[in-house]
Amino acid sequence: MNKKISITKLKPGMYVADLGSDWMSHPFLRSAFKVKDEATVQKLIDSGMKEVYIDPARGDDVVDAPTAKEVIGQLEGAMMELAAASAPPARISATEEMGRAKKIHGEANRIIRGIMQDVRLGKQVTIEQAEPVVEKITDSILRNGGALLSLTRVKNKDDYTFMHSVSVCALQVTFCRAMGLDAATTQLAGLGGLLHDIGKVRVPNEILNKPGKLTEEEFKVMKCHVVESKKILSETDGIGETSILVASQHHERHDGSGYPEGLKGEAISQMGQMAAICDVYDAITSDRVYHKGMAPHEALRKILEWSKFHFSPTLTQAFLRVIGIYPIGTLVMLESGRLAVVLDQSEGKMLQPVVKAFYDSRKRSYIVPQEVDLSRPLGFGGGDKIVGHEKADKWGVDLARFA
Ligand SMILES: [Fe+2]
Helix, strand or coil: CCCEEEECCCCCCCCEEECCCCCCCCCCCHHHHHHHHCCHHHHHHHCCCCEEECCCCCCCCCCCCEHHHHHHHHHHHHHHHHHCCCCCCCCHHHHHHHHHHHHHHHHHHHHHHHHHHHCCCCCCCCCCHHHHHHHHHHHHHHCCHHHHHHCCCCCCHHHHHHHHHHHHHHHHHHHHHHHHCHHHHHHHHHHHHCCCCCHHCCCHHHHCCCCCCHHHHHHHHHHHHHHHHHHHHCCCCCCCHHHHHHHHHHHHHHHHCCCCCCCHHHHHHHHHHHHHHHHHHHHCCCCCECCCCCHHHHHHHHHHHCCCCCCCCCHHHHHHHHHHHCCCEEEEEEEHHHHHHHEECCCCEEEEEEEEEEEEEECCEEECCCCCCCCCCCCCCCCCCCCEEEHHHHHHHHHHHHC
């Protein structure tokens, strides 16, 4: 069983099992290895690491350190409390919104692809190209926030940068809405989200799409995309400062370990701090060539854990409340032993969503799909409850057929 320790307790002879950080921040480091010397420990400290997980079965132990299971238990408890908040009101059901959300998602992907191609050819960004689709994204989220967000988790590897840009836009808009920010600020934040990685057009393709670990040199080049994004957007006519902040601060970290400026705490704007959370959440829930994406609740748990150092704890809690621990498309186990996929939030009840039960885990067989509103009692379309999250691979079920 892995244990979590402060980096100050890490010694040669221990086996690092998990760096306790998102892999995009340190793509040149191996995530599991035996610590050979003090220089390795120093390199981790220099990279901004504060805590790591060690595997005592493969190296030296730290006796009084908490186990991964204990850490997870504590975080899950905190998440349940936060997520017990009321669900944001939706004007229509996710099923009703889904058709429109798919069209808007496709359109947004085409637009950001076009803009990035133009910039690569030396043209300027014209915000008129992007503004209408950000409005459409906001409207879709106001009708039902879950529909469009459920689409953002699926990424096609060749289009990752475009799809990630659309996701960050949708997440940023959702986040702003939950924070009660006004419509004009939300629009600027969404536009910033859509354009936040535009500087990647200046990163060579072999680094941008490298199907594996980057070297330290390559990572230095990759990091430049933030400065390039800021430059490109600063030269864009009519762009608002809020949109530029999303792009220029999305890799800053609360403890000062981020880049490009290493800003700390409140020196990072609220918009920049929100963008950092949205950016990491989308990146770690996405499948990459060399990394399998995490399920949403696992990603939220990680972000909550990392918020001790990397993100604003208050904003992280607000983000967790709005995404909820059962986002649409999540696979859950019901008390009845049925596997179900989350279809929608029920009005006001984040922990009791509407689900579709489709598999009997005890008989290990598919059943006639049944929609269950977990906020309602038995006999009124409900009468079951979620006992935990499940992984689709473990059961060999095809979620896409039922979501
Ligand atoms: Fe980025």
